[in-house]
Amino acid sequence: MSPAGPVDDLLRALAPRVVGVLTHRCGDFEAAEDAVQEALIVAHTRWTADGVPESPRGWLLRTASRKLLDQLRGDQARRRREMQAALREPGGEAYDRDDTLDVLMLCCHAALNDAAAVALTLRAVGGLTTAEIARAFLVPEPTMGQRISRAKQRIRGVPFDAAAQRLPAALRVLYLIFNEGYASGGDTVHRVELSAEAIRLTRMVSARRPGDAEVSGLLALMLLTDARRPARTGPDGELVPLAEQDRSRWDRELTAEGTAILDAAFRRGQVGEYQLQAAIAALHNRAPSVGATDWPQIQALYAILERMTASPVVTLNRAIAVAMVDGPAAGLRLVDTVAAQLPGHHRVAATRAHLLELAGDRDGAFGQYRIAAAATTSEPERRYLTLRAARLHARTGKRS
């Protein structure tokens, strides 16, 4: 995808607000969201050619309202008249509201599975087209279109109002979007930059919930992680592990911004898991080398995170930190405590391989890298693990 121009940026920022106003007026999120998508396409063409109108939001709202009435042509005349009356109010209480967060909460409703929530969020809150979302997830466009329309049907009739208790679900979906972009490695040819999109949406949430420490924590985590992106992949899209990254290529501005956001969040109290993960990321970004990293502190932060989430994957991460503090054998013992909870998971084998390599057990590490490479579903990761195995094998071969 070509980088978005200023018109696209403006349209995407307006999209959820217009969806919100229109949903309030007509009481039908499904129809409102479709109408706004159509209006966005018209706006993109017109504004690119003739420039941005005086009141872009009003223009978009009027166009989307017309599209909505067009959609109703086949419906009953009475319903159409009611809708017409509702849409005709030029101002009104609904007009000046900013319902971006309500739209986001609705898209992350508990009735939706992750894939549906992610797709709907990107479309209704992110203002991306179905084609762009389909490309980002490498699935055919009709499949993605169906996923989105089924998601909208599932939340039909859900009252459209602020529901703060759903913010954690929304943050989780934003983090999923970020990770999807991050996990695709450097392979973003012809793909929407999902990590950048997740950061943009999280900034949007953060601007509307400036006092929420976990929203800030998530934004900081994304920025601090994204700061390492330039060093994370090699010229051919191969993954470069943290230990081997050229730290001079890390983005200092992103690190500074992420750290400042995190510090402000910590001062507000109410520490949550995103802030803890961001704090760990900040410690990595601050360290001039792997050896000079504050591993005891990272280990302690993971221990808090582990108690908070009871997630075996967090324990695997802590095992790496434990190995750096107390030696690889201690790390391996910790991996053994959670391996049963993650049967066949490639991360267990990959972590063991890494720790066995640290311990100097090349044969053991080679075997675990092979198991991990066969089990991972990520192509960049498989390449990386196979290459690690080959490196070990070459060294072992030369030794014997």
Add this chain to the structure above:
Amino acid sequence: MPKYILIVDHRPGAVDTPMEQWEPDDVKAHMDYYAALRRQLLDSGELVDEQALTGPEHAREVTSDGGPPVVTEGVFPESKEFLAGFQIVEVADEQRAFEIAAKVSAVPGPGGVPLRQPIGVRRVMDADDFRQLHPEL
């Protein structure tokens, strides 16, 4: 334009050594070759889809008589002709599909020598095929 599926299986081609036992530089060259080919096919607009599959040890077989799925360990390939991955390309003609398959087959192995892996080339059915199969429809 016709679509072709190019099938890569576990038959090793010219070299029988598993990849993790090659020289690291050879592994990297092999992967870079695939990455470059993928970029070429994306740029030319011919790549429809490509997927690599996890190994035979993660394969399962499913049967059902209409009830819940019965999942068994397997598939146990009798030979090395076990699907490892595929590319779907949309190309001008069969000749072009052969050219791309040749590039896949020539992926370098140990010492940079082309692996000469056998690549299955199968045309995807299109509307014409359907009409010939079902002239009555």
